[in-house]
Amino acid sequence: MKPNLSQEEYIIEINHVSKDFTIYYDKSYTLKERLLFWQRNRSEVRHVLKDISIKVKKGECLGLIGQNGAGKSTMLKLLSKIMYPNSGEIVTRGRVACLIELGAGFHPDMSGRENVYTNASIFGLTKKEIDKRINDIIEFSELEEFIDNPVRTYSSGMYMRLAFSVAINVDADILLIDEILAVGDAAFQAKCFNKMKEIKASGVTIVLVSHSLGQIEQICDRSIWFKDGAIEREGSPFDVHPYYMEYMGNKISGTHENKQNDADHADKESRWGSREVEITKVELSDAAGEPKGVFKTGAPMTISIHYTNPGHITEAVFGFSIFRVDEIRCYGANTHIDRFGNGKIPLRPQGVVTCIIDHNNLVAGEYWLDTEINREDDFHYDFWKKCLKFRMYSDIGDAGIARLDHKWEIL
Amino acid sequence: MNSLKELYAYREMIFSLVRKDLRTRYKGSVLGFLWTFVNPLLQLIVNSVVFSVIMRVQMDKYYIYMFVGLLPWIFFCNCLQAGTTSVVSGQDLIKKIYFPRLVLPIATVSAAFMNMLFSMVVMFGALYVSGKGITDQIIYLPLLLLLLYSLGLGLTFVFSACNVYLRDLEHILGIITMSMFYVTPILYPISMVPERLLKVLYVNPMTPMVLAFQDVLYYQRAPHLDTLVIVIAYAAIALVAGYFIFQRLQRNFVEEL
Incomplete structure (x- = not known):
């Protein structure tokens, strides 16, 4: 059944696709309501996707990122044919498996094994095909002992493991995944992730929606940033993600700007001191002096503490602390x-x-900044806890708290 | 054509949904699957007591007559009730996963159809016990069953799709089926109907259908050619029109649900 594709041909072609949703303020479903309130049926058309064109080659792994409501999941639903676009066309070649919903059609009273058959049949597998896969599925789920018990006796983790095992063993040509790699315990998650890599290596095309940029960086060849229903930027994850994080960071610092202007109303618990000297504003900026909320690991960052000193105190100690979230x-x-x-x-x-x-x-990660102005004996004039949140990003995936300067050598 | 091919690829989904329906319907009850047979048997007994013993209808073996008409009717009712809500009640699946939407009404109708076939086992038993037995005319039965299935499926396509847009439909249909029961010759023979009302009865697609079943199983003769032609016409129109209406309406299911 697998279509014969030359390497150059695209397995997914999205041509100028747009999707609108009609949002009814007061949706009426029944005849009575429709007749009585027909004039009340006000609605608004929301353009969820605007003229999107994407082409994906066979074996490629595509990551979709963006804020909530940017249209990523809608794109996935259009790809899986759950919904149809208002204009434009989508061509997919081969079997599409959609991991938006796990455990579709599971019935609590039926055994795990029976549910595997039902669930797999929803993915369009025939009995023969399921028979061939059933052992792999059960083995992957690690539920051998429980497979003939009714699913209602399963813990939610077991339930999801079984569901994921079915989905991942469908052998699709195109795999669409929406934020579901958070299944089961850490060990099982790692297993799922490795399986994904294995699937990718076997030439399956994957489209992944995730808020975990790290996940996308590890597995995807290309990342597409959706913003307000349009493609803001696309390219290698390492090229796209810094821009995305910067945008998100600016949004974060933007919201905190308000809080700073509103210093008097700052949360009492997160700010204390005699206020004889008072912090009026804290700002982070880059090498060029441009205020920012997102910084690249290793790049310069400047903390500026603005203060007023109405009581004519002559000297003080200035300090800062950085906390991870x-x-x-x-x-x-x-x-x-x-x-x-x-x-x-x-x-x-x-x-x-x-x-x-x-x-x-x-x-890479999110951090809080504390700033303080003290007397020499640690008496606080003004101690402002969590006055700013900022974000770090990195083009490599090093882990821990801070990067230690290092180099490798072969001797 | 493509969508029919795809439907064939998803045949296992239809089978497993039907299996799930049949197996879980009586789950947890003591008799379990046996209810599938006990139900029609009890119905048969109640009917015989009420009509043959209390009301003393003069027709020969009236309880058989009535049962023969009742079975296709119950199937038809199930189509219009469970079938009509099949898409709306499957909305969790529809919103989250792709499969040919036709699967849902097909599975519901097929489950109802299987139930009718199981009831027919009881009916054959009754035919045998009553001394009527089974004749050669039984060869018409598969054809009639096929036509009944097509008619039920076609109508279910239309109503299940429309019900997504207008949820009143399921309630309206409840009333319509109740009144239709009385303009279908199940309780009474068609010969009792005044000439001028006959036309009205024939508007009801179940009239010729039930007549054909009665011909084959009760009167044990070949169905009237006229009846058969009308039945075939109704079934074919329902199936083809239903298919296209459903396919047309299904594009916006997700937005409407």
């Missing part, structure tokens, strides 16, 4: 520890103190 303190320093000047900064009625980090070596 899971509350691990990555780094902290202040002018006293660093013995900058004589440890204390002479104050003016208002001013700015900056700290330049030449190589910000934090690895």
Whole structure:
């Protein structure tokens, strides 16, 4: 059944596809409502996808990224023919398996084995084909002992494992996956991920929607960033993701800007001190002095602390700390520890103190910044916890907290 | 043509949905699958008691007459009820996974059809016990069953698709089937119907259908050619029109559900 494709031919062709959704404010399903409230049937047309063209070669692995509502999942549904486009055409060559929903058609009262048959048949497999695969499926799911028990006795993890095993053993030519690699425990997830790589290596074309950029970087050859129903950027994941993260980072810092302007209303728990000297604004910027919320590992980052000093205090200690989002303190320093000047900064009625980090070596992830202005004896004038969130990205996948300068040698 | 080919590729899905329907219908009950036979048997007994003992209808072996008409009718009702809601109740599947949408009504109708076949086992038993037995005319039965299946399927295609857009349909159809029961010659022989009303009865596609079943199983003669032609026409029109209407309407299912 597998179509004979030359290497040059495209297995998926999406030509100028657009999709609109009609959103009814007050949808009426029944005759009575339709007759009585026909004038109330106001609706709005939302353009979910706008003139999208994508071509995918056989064996290629494509990652779709974007914010919620950007149209990624709709694209996947169009590819799987769950929905039809309003205009344009989609050509797919070969069997398409869609892993949007796992365990479709599972019946709790039937045994695992029977459910495998039902579920696999929904993917369009014939009895013979399922017979051939049943052992692989059961083996992959690691549910040998339980396979003849009714599915209702399964834990949710077992349920998903069985469902995933069916889906991944369908032997499709095109595999569409929507955010489902978070199945089961860590060991099973790793197994799934390896299986995906194996499937990819066997020449199956994969389209993957994920918010985990790391996953896409590990498996995909090409990444497409959807923004408001259009393709914002496409190319190698390592080329596209920095732009995407930068965009997302700007959105994050943008929202925190408001919070800063609103210093008086800052959360009491995350900010304390006598306020004799007060932080008015904290800003992160890059080498060019451009304010930013996203930085590349190893690139320079500047922290600027703006303050006012109405009480004419003469000197103070400035400091910052960086926490990972899971509350691990990555780094902290202040002018006293660093013995900058004589440890204390002479104050003016208002001013700015900056700290330049030449190589910000934090690895990819999200971080919180704390800033503080203290007296020499650690009395807090103003301590602002979590005043800013920023994000790091990296073009390589190194792990941990911060990158240690290193090089490899063969001796 | 392509969509029919695809439907064939998904045959296992139809089988497994039918299997699931039949197997889980009586799941948890003590008699389990036996209910499939006990149900029609009890129905037969109740009918014989009410009509032959209490109401004393004068027709020879009236309970057989009625049962022969009732079985295709029950199938027809199931089509219009379970069949009509098949797409809406399968919305979880439809929204999340691709398969030819025709599978859903086909599976529901097929499950109802299987149930009717099981009931027919009881009917053959009754025919035998009553002394009527089975004659050569039984060779017409497969043809009639095929036509009945096509008629039910065709109508289910139309109604299940329309029900997505207008959910009142399932309730409207409930009332229509109830009244249709009385304009189908199941309780009474067609000879009792006044001449001027006959036309009305023939608008009902189930009239010629039931007549043909009665000819073959009760009167044990070849069905009237006229009846047969009308039945074939109804079944063919329903199936073909139903198919195209369904295919036309199914494109927007996901948005509407």
